[in-house]
Amino acid sequence: NAGVTQTPKFQVLKTGQSMTLQCAQDMNHNSMYWYRQDPGMGLRLIYYSASEGTTDKGEVPNGYNVSRLNKREFSLRLESAAPSQTSVYFCATLRGAGTGETQYFGPGTRLLVL
Amino acid sequence: QKEVEQNSGPLSVPEGAIASLNCTYSDRVSQSFFWYRQYSGKSPELIMSIYSNGDKEDGRFTAQLNKASQYVSLLIRDSQPSDSATYLCAGAGGGADGLTFGKGTHLIIQP
Numbered sequence: 001n002a003g004v005t006q007t008p009k010f011q012v013l014k015t016g017q018s019m020t021l022q023c024a025q026d027m028n029h030n031s032m033y034w035y036r037q038d039p040g041m042g043l044r045l046i047y048y049s050a051s052e053g054t055t056d057k058g059e060v061p062n063g064y065n066v067s068r069l070n071k072r073e074f075s076l077r078l079e080s081a082a083p084s085q086t087s088v089y090f091c092a093t094l095r096g097a098g099t100g101e102t103q104y105f106g107p108g109t110r111l112l113v114l
Numbered sequence: 115q116k117e118v119e120q121n122s123g124p125l126s127v128p129e130g131a132i133a134s135l136n137c138t139y140s141d142r143v144s145q146s147f148f149w150y151r152q153y154s155g156k157s158p159e160l161i162m163s164i165y166s167n168g169d170k171e172d173g174r175f176t177a178q179l180n181k182a183s184q185y186v187s188l189l190i191r192d193s194q195p196s197d198s199a200t201y202l203c204a205g206a207g208g209g210a211d212g213l214t215f216g217k218g219t220h221l222i223i224q225p
Contacts (some may be wrong), residue, residue: 050210
């Protein structure tokens with residue numbers, strides 16, 4: 001099992017360019033998440049999807065859109081990249097609910113916006 | 115009040131000693147708690163989870179939860195240089211929005 005996979009691993013964009021970060025999981029988890037991680041800021045939730053067909057905003061959704069394509073895939077789109085979006089992006093899934101829930105993370109995408 | 119708070123460190127501990135990492139949390143994230151380890155340039159990996167008051171041991175790691183005082187801690191016994199990493203504390207409120215993370219404590223084990 002691959003767990004949670006993300007593509008690409010690295011990306012450099014110019015201000016104003018668009019791109020889509022891809023995430024896929026083979027753990028059959030219902031919930032999927034996108035976080036960004038910046039130095040000194042910890043992990044901040046951008047968007048999440050509790051189940052196929054639903055998406056909700058997290059703490060820092062501005063400048064991003066998401067698509068839950070099916071149960072396996074959850075993509076994050078930057079329509080017009082800005083230098084403030086330079087960050088490391090992690091996709092995660094959630095096993096279970098209540099006690100027993102655990103998040104599993106993908107390897108991350110490192111994005112530099114010039 | 116931040117929902118999950120940690121001292122950012124760095125926390126420096128001699129090799130072989132006990133490293134103690136602490137975290138406080140708010141009512142919203144009070145159902146279950148997690149410690150993740152993150153090496154530089156890597157993704158977070160789960161070390162321990164704890165749901166009930168008291169201690170939970172797994173090898174060299176012990177998680178402690180005190181719901182009355184709203185804190186959770188992680189003890190690492192016989193610290194090794196390979197334990198040097200950032201440790202993230204996280205809490206869950208049971209909702210669909212997943213875990214809430216602290217900013218992490220940078221731990222350095224000195225050989």
